[in-house]
Amino acid sequence: MSNILVSGGTGFLGAHLCxxxxxxxxLVVCVDNNYTxxxxxxxxxxxxxxxxxxxxxxxxxxxxxxxxxxxxxxLACPASPPAYQGKHAIMTTKTNVLGAINxxxxxxxxxxxxxxxxxxxxxxxxxxHPQKETYRGNVNPISMRACYDEGKRCAxxxxxxxxRNEGVDIKVVRIFNAYGPKxxxxxxxxxxxxICQALRGEAITIYGDGSQTxxxxxxxxxxxxxxxxxxxxxxxxxxxxxxxxxxxxxxxLAEKVIAKVGGKSxxxxxxxxxxxxxxxxxxxxxxxxxxxxxPKIALDEGLDRTIAYFEQKLGIGLGVLAI
Ligand code: UDP
Numbered sequence: 001m002s003n004i005l006v007s008g009g010t011g012f013l014g015a016h017l018c019x020x021x022x023x024x025x026x027l028v029v030c031v032d033n034n035y036t037x038x039x040x041x042x043x044x045x046x047x048x049x050x051x052x053x054x055x056x057x058x059x060x061x062x063x064x065x066x067x068x069x070x071x072x073x074x075l076a077c078p079a080s081p082p083a084y085q086g087k088h089a090i091m092t093t094k095t096n097v098l099g100a101i102n103x104x105x106x107x108x109x110x111x112x113x114x115x116x117x118x119x120x121x122x123x124x125x126x127x128x129h130p131q132k133e134t135y136r137g138n139v140n141p142i143s144m145r146a147c148y149d150e151g152k153r154c155a156x157x158x159x160x161x162x163x164r165n166e167g168v169d170i171k172v173v174r175i176f177n178a179y180g181p182k183x184x185x186x187x188x189x190x191x192x193x194x195i196c197q198a199l200r201g202e203a204i205t206i207y208g209d210g211s212q213t214x215x216x217x218x219x220x221x222x223x224x225x226x227x228x229x230x231x232x233x234x235x236x237x238x239x240x241x242x243x244x245x246x247x248x249x250x251x252x253l254a255e256k257v258i259a260k261v262g263g264k265s266x267x268x269x270x271x272x273x274x275x276x277x278x279x280x281x282x283x284x285x286x287x288x289x290x291x292x293x294x295p296k297i298a299l300d301e302g303l304d305r306t307i308a309y310f311e312q313k314l315g316i317g318l319g320v321l322a323i
Contacts, residue, residue, distance in 0.1 A: 003067050005029045005112075007058050007103055008075030010037030012183050013117070013175075016223050017073060018042055022051050024227075027067070033057040035091075036078045041182050058099035059091075062106060071230055072114040074103045077152070079119075081145065081273060082188035089147040096151025097158070104162045107169075115171040115230050116159050118239060120280055121149040122174060130247075130281040133174070133239050143275040156239065163237060171229050171236070176243025176282045180219030180302065181309035191216065191303075194254055195310045198261035208272030210251030215281045217244035218302035221295035228291045236290060243282040244295040256299070260307055 004021050008014040009030030014037060021028045027050045030042060034055065045051040056062060058076045077095045078084040084092040100116065107114035123131045124139030139149045162168040179191040197204050225242045248256075251267075258265055287293050297305075 001025045001027070002070040003027045003029070004071045004073065005031060005069050005106070006073045006075065007031045007099065008037065008077065009053070010034055010039060010041050011075060011079070012041070012180075013178060013219065013222065014075045015041035015182050016180070016219050017075070017226060018045060018051065020223050020227060022048050026050065028052070029054060029065070029067075029069070031056050031058065031062065032076065036080070036083050036184065036187060038184065058102055059094045061102045069106065069110040069112045072103055072107050072112050073117070073226070073230070074100065074114060075117045077148070080184075080187040080189045081148075084148045085144045089144070092147040093151045096148070096155045100155040100158045104158060104166075104168060108162065108166050113169040113171065113230065113234075114159075115173065115226065116155055117226070118156050118172050118174045119148070119152045120174055120176040120241070120243065120282065121145065122153050122156065123277075123280075124149060125275060125277040126279065129279050130245065130283040131241065132283040133241055133286055140275050144273070145275050160237070169234050171232065172238040173226060173229050173240050173242045174282075175222065176241065176280065177214045177216050178219055178222050178243075179216050180306055182219070183306070185310065185313060190214070190250060190253065191306065192310070194257040195261070195303075195307055196314065198257050198263050198265045199307070199310055199314055199316055201263050201265060203268040204254045204258065204265050205270050206250055206254055206267055207270050207276065208250075209269065210254065210267075211249055212272075212276060213247045213249050213279045213281065214253075215244050215247045216253075216299055216302070217242070217295055218297035218305070221297055225287060225291055225293045228293055232291060240287050240290065241282040241284055242287055243284065244299070245281055245284055246299055247279075247281040248299065256303060257307075260303055
């Protein structure tokens with residue numbers, strides 16, 4: 001069993017990762033400033049003797065820890081476009097870049113393995129489809145999304161420089177769109193927006209004409225491959241694409257959610273945010289061959305589970321109304 005630090009541990013993915021690592025018997029130190037994460041996401045872990053939480057902003061170095069750290073998962077960063085754009089843009093770049101440096105320094109001083117959760121956003125609005133790890137991307141460096149995209153690209157660059165120059169044992173995964181329970185209902189991502197809108201009987205907001213595509217991976221599949229990547233042999237750095245190759249238009253997604261929730265929500269169209277990628281689908285050949293992994297949960301099943309979560313969370317689900 002290992003001593004593991006998870007930065008961004010109160011966020012959607014971070015909280016699932018902490019729960020998995022705690023259940024596996026590791027000692028887990030969760031670090032987060034709770035800007036987009038929430039204590040509620042990790043509440044169930046507070047009575048576990050092998051779980052610790054430190055409220056901390058990773059743009060500052062972490063003080064001295066009393067325990068040696070064997071592994072670091074670096075997840076800290078707002079991940080939803082409305083959360084990272086606009087007035088939080090500079091903070092987002094700082095979190096990506098200074099956060100990466102601080103976590104890499106910690107890895108170096110502890111001789112720990114460190115995993116970076118990078119993103120499909122490093123491919124920008126991709127000209128290659130599906131996206132392989134060798135594709136170098138099509139990112140607009142002065143767009144509203146650049147704080148996230150370029151921040152994550154710079155973090156990858158830092159990881160590989162610490163690997164080459166400092167001998168740090170690094171792992172890099174590029175996460176495509178993910179969804180599942182513990183998503184923040186208000187963070188503006190498409191699956192949480194559509195489900196919450198449908199459950200509340202509000203209009204479903206499609207940005208643009210809904211012909212843009214995304215490939216959605218259920219959280220349990222993603223956590224499994226992230227843990228596998230951490231356990232891969234030293235020197236296997238990645239980057240590795242992780243996501244579900246099933247590709248859907250945003251309009252198809254809206255129709256699926258409306259059909260499943262069964263309400264009367266109409267679709268309304270809003271303007272497309274600037275530099276919104278038109279197509280996205282991972283090529284996961286590398287993850288399959290090196291990590292013996294592929295996603296098991298199809299969008300239909302994952303949506304059912306996520307709808308059940310939001311029904312309970314919002315307390316306005318069909319089951320509740322039927323009582
Ligand atoms: N989107 C939408 N309606 C919403 C929220 C998002 O049509 O209420 C679109 C958004 O413009 C994008 C896609 O859904 O094309 C995925 O958006 P999300 O913010 O979930 O993720 P990302 O853009 O980072 O892939």
